Amino acid sequence: HKRPALIIADILMPLVDGYELVRRMHEDPELSAIPVIFYTAMYHEREARALAQQYGVRSIVTKPGTPDSILTAVGRALEAGGEPATSADHKGSGRDRVQAITSTSAPKVGVFAAGEQRLAAIVEFAQAINAEHDPEALLSKVCAAARDVAFAQHAVIGLLDDQQAATIALFSSGLDSKAVESLRPPDLKGSPLAVVVRERRAFCIDQPRDRQPWARQLFGDVATGSLMGVPLATATRAYGWLLLRNKLGADGFSNSDLAVVTALAMQAAIGYENARLIEDSRRQAAALRDAQDRTHFAMAAAHMGVWEIDLMTNVVTWSETLAPVFGLTPAQAPTTLDSFLRLVHPDDRPSFTEHMRLAVAEQKEFTIEFRGLWPDGSHHWVGGRARVAYDEEGRPARLLGVGMDVHHEKLLERQFHQAQKMEAIGQLAGGIAHDFNNMLTAVLGNANLLLDDLEAESPLRPDLDEIVKAAERAAALTRQLLAFGRKQVMQPIAVDLNAIVRDLTQMLRRVIGEHIELASVAAPGLSPVRADPTQIEQVIMNLVVNGRDAMPAGGLLSIETANVTLDESYAESHISVRPGSYVMLAVSDSGTGIDEPTKRRLFEPFFTTKERGKGTGLGLATVYGIVKQSGGYIWVYSELGHGTTFKVYLPVADEAPQSLAPVEPSARALRGSETILVVEDEPAVRQLTRVLLERAGYRVIPAANAHEAIERFGAAGGEIDLVITDVVMPGASGPALLKYLTERRPNLKVLFMSGY
DSSP: OOOOSOEEEOSSOSSSOHHHHHHHHHHSTTTTTSOEEEEEOOSOHHHHHHHHHHTTOSEEEESSOOHHHHHHHHHHHHHTOOOOOOOOOOOHHHHHHHHHHHHHHHHHHHHHHHHHHHHHHHHHHHHHHHHOOOHHHHHHHHHHHHHHHHTEEEEEEEEEOTTSSSEEEEEEESOOHHHHHHOOOOOOTTSHHHHHHHHOOOEEEESOSSOOHHHHHHHTTSOOOEEEEEEEEOSSOEEEEEEEEEETTSSSOOHHHHHHHHHHHHHHHHHHHHHHHHHHHHHHHHHHHHHHHHHHHHHHHTTEEEEEEETTTOBEEEOTTTGGGGTOOGGGOOOBHHHHHTTBOTTTHHHHHHHHHHHHHHTOOEEEEEEEEOTTSOEEEEEEEEEEEEOTTSOEEEEEEEEEEOHHHHHHHHHHHHHHHHHHHHHHHHHHHHHHHHHHHHHHHHHHHHHHHSOTTOTTHHHHHHHHHHHHHHHHHHHHHHHHTTOSOOOOEEEOHHHHHHHHHHHHHHHHOTTEEEEEEOOTTOOOEEEOHHHHHHHHHHHHHHHHHTOTTOEEEEEEEEEEEEOHHHHHHSTTOOOEEEEEEEEEEOSSOOOHHHHHHTTSTTOOOSOTTSOOSOHHHHHHHHHHHTTOEEEEEEOTTSOEEEEEEEEBOSSOOOOOOOOOOOOOOSOOOOEEEEEOSSHHHHHHHHHHHHHTTOEEEEESSHHHHHHHHHHHGGGOOEEEEESSOSSSOHHHHHHHHHHHOTTOEEEEEOOO
């Protein structure tokens, strides 16, 4: 035979053992330089290696070694070269004794060692898969382990879909990268793998005559020597199949191989099922954490939280997001019912506890709003909803509730109700002022007519003068009521607030007195606003007088202007405000300040905190009405002992400010001879108007309403030169009458008069 480059020999063999073989080779010059590797299943590996080293053996590989370990040993032996090895001098009796033991015990020891080696591999594999919680990584380890314990060239695992009908993923061991890329799931129908999956029954094929189509789908056209397939299944379902290809060193897989791989596959299936359960649990835990994070974020953003009361122990549990609703940190949250109730305003505790009692007694949800006490002593409104949770026996066990910060909403609700109240009062005040004006018109008008008719020395003149003065004071009150009710006649133009403040400064200094310092802060480049300058002067005057009265001992009063932008966030916290560009007028004092109950009624007509006779209670009401009628807003900021600031916001005008020069009165004589149609539903006013006009030389045609006016207008034909009409009348209004008449005489002159 041809001289070999390497000899691989067992140790325990009949007649001549491995040590004797090496000794004889060392005695033959032709064979002494050939390297030797022992491949043995001896149980006492350490002693075998020591003895082999004495005999000059290059390496020893323990059965069943892995293909990688065998090939590594071969490569090292061949690389070391072929110098003769030095053999130890052993006594023949010792060698004869070893040979005799070997000849009788070798088969049993080999089988025992191989079985023990496989058992150790399975135990090691079981430990590995129990520690592996990634399902895909586990299947890759199963491939490698099955290939090692069965001495297979290749191993492939096919993972089934949930219906266990098709292969959806492949895992392999022993294949090169090119072969791995070409792997394709085989068609299970008609293949032995279908039996493996369906019946969970293993198979072995030795030296197949025909190339299996399903095997070609996996391995291509490479020749296959042997195949073994086992189910990857638990007692409840099949997860896939395990296929081993080409038994190394033998024509086919043995029953022992099949038993070992089947046990390994069953253990792998259990491990895979556990890994999937762990992965599902982790995924569910992660989803739960994400949901909790989203819930926590949503509840924190909504300023709300969850609370729970154990009805047996009165132990209280809060979510972290509930603590800020009460101005607390999570560590400061109450843990008992008593400590929880101490955070409820004393006036609201009876209602809170009664709602709790009814919820338990009547088995129903309850909704409540109460004031929560903050650590700084302030109170904030909290909205709550709660229901009872029951134990297995149907007894009330816990009270579950949510709390939400509704302080902002309560403030807006209060603003809304205040706005509604002010609107209703304004409507009432305007209506009263309108009727009162009509009566005052008759009183003042007739009194002035009598004065005109009296001699200068008439004893009746002083009495009439008092009547006129009283009526004029009443008329001033009605003008203020009309201003509050936004019913006064305004002549808005584009004005510069800085100019108005500058023109008023000297007069304001005289009004407030020397004991109060007046400061003005005028913003440069101030935008114009559209308003009635006379009414704006009244706003400034009233606010300055209000500030003066708040500083009886003196202080600082400041007037400030500025261009501001009210954004969406400001509008959200101030009802009725429209976002946009505004000019701010602020009047501040360093006086006594205003408490919260007073602030809520500050703009109501006839409400005053001053002594009787020192105020009518219409100053701030007039300011409120003028600002509202000008399209603006007014807010008050004050604390007791810290002064007060009134801020007026007027919308910016898109036109240049006009001059405030006074208009010169007409020099035309107040007499005439034209014919005038007077339309007025109030008899006293109609009569007074008629007398005044007739005294001035005019011819008057009176009418009590629009219907009568149309009749008189038609009868008079073209004789009527002017129509004077009330605006608000029963039936058709003044503007409706104007439309009807001007359709018939487009050049007709009309003058409106009104109690508003």
